[in-house]
Amino acid sequence: MALKVQGQVAMITGASSGIGRASALQLAEAGFQVALGARSVDKLEAIAAEIKEATGQEAFVMRLDVRHAEEVKAFVAAVKEHFGRIDLLLNNAGLAKGVLPVVEENDTENWDAMLDTNVRGLLLMTREAVPHMIEGGNGHVINLGSIAGREAYAGGAVYCASKFAVRAITDALRQELLGKPVRVTTVDPGMVETEFSVTRYHGDQEKANAVYAGMTPLTAEDIADCVTWAATRPKHVNIDAIIVKPLDQAGAGKVARR
Numbered sequence: 373m374a375l376k377v378q379g380q381v382a383m384i385t386g387a388s389s390g391i392g393r394a395s396a397l398q399l400a401e402a403g404f405q406v407a408l409g410a411r412s413v414d415k416l417e418a419i420a421a422e423i424k425e426a427t428g429q430e431a432f433v434m435r436l437d438v439r440h441a442e443e444v445k446a447f448v449a450a451v452k453e454h455f456g457r458i459d460l461l462l463n464n465a466g467l468a469k470g471v472l473p474v475v476e477e478n479d480t481e482n483w484d485a486m487l488d489t490n491v492r493g494l495l496l497m498t499r500e501a502v503p504h505m506i507e508g509g510n511g512h513v514i515n516l517g518s519i520a521g522r523e524a525y526a527g528g529a530v531y532c533a534s535k536f537a538v539r540a541i542t543d544a545l546r547q548e549l550l551g552k553p554v555r556v557t558t559v560d561p562g563m564v565e566t567e568f569s570v571t572r573y574h575g576d577q578e579k580a581n582a583v584y585a586g587m588t589p590l591t592a593e594d595i596a597d598c599v600t601w602a603a604t605r606p607k608h609v610n611i612d613a614i615i616v617k618p619l620d621q622a623g624a625g626k627v628a629r630r
């Protein structure tokens with residue numbers, strides 16, 4: 373159960389869709405003031421309207437491409453300026469592009485997109501946000517990892533590498549921040565039905581639907597529950613990691629289909 377939070381500010385990357393959108397709504401319902409970042413500002417504005425309808429609060433909305441250091445700096449500075457503090461960073465922006473074996477990938481832009489967004493973007497956001505948390509005496513970095521950060525699979529070399537990196541960064545950061553008032557958590561889901569597979573298959577909805585055929589995947593709300601639960605524990609409690617899979621999934625590629 374989420375405990376009610378007052379006067380704290382949560383910054384959510386990739387808030388325009390899926391897990392980021394659901395987490396923004398649930399964190400707002402738990403009492404956080406929320407700042408929403410992603411490239412699709414029109415979608416962010418629609419979500420801000422939903423948050424207003426559900427909670428009465430005005431969410432902060434700003435374009436953010438986590439791959440670009442200048443945009444990250446401007447976003448974090450604007451959130452600090454707007455709310456006066458930053459308590460939570462949900463490093464959720466991320467994507468997979470393609471499922472090709474390494475030797476068959478001709479378009480290294482797919483690799484760049486995954487590494488720049490999932491790893492470099494997360495690092496840039498963390499570097500900008502954490503000093504404000506330390507200064508404010510309270511903070512929490514929640515990273516969206518994946519079970520792909522715990523076991524690799526064929527066709528997922530670079531996506532898995534990016535999520536292994538997220539786990540390494542989470543573990544290192546937890547040690548670096550020991551003694552500081554900043555918690556560090558990774559939430560590592562299995563299959564969640566969002567826009568993730570549509571993006572992975574370059575917009576092919578049929579291929580994306582096939583990923584979840586005959587099984588019951590997790591929903592974005594299931595993951596938002598995990599995020600919000602970790603975020604609303606008492607301040608002395610650090611949830612290091614949450615691994616969550618559908619009942620129909622026992623590992624990468626190990627899926628019960630009916």
Ligand code: NAP
Pocket residue numbers: 385386387388389390391392409410411412413436437438439464465466467468489493516517518519560561562563564565566567568569571592
């Ligand atoms: P999604 O519905 O496709 O959402 C991805 C979000 O990331 C979108 O809001 C997108 O917004 C944002 N994003 C992508 N590139 C960005 C960039 N350069 N700068 C800022 N925002 C960016 O997918 P999702 O499933 O919710 O994914 C969220 C996270 O969960 C990802 O890190 C993913 O790896 C992780 N995850 C997903 C699953 C799954 O099965 N779905 C499983 C494990 C982990 P814009 O396009 O508007 O920028």
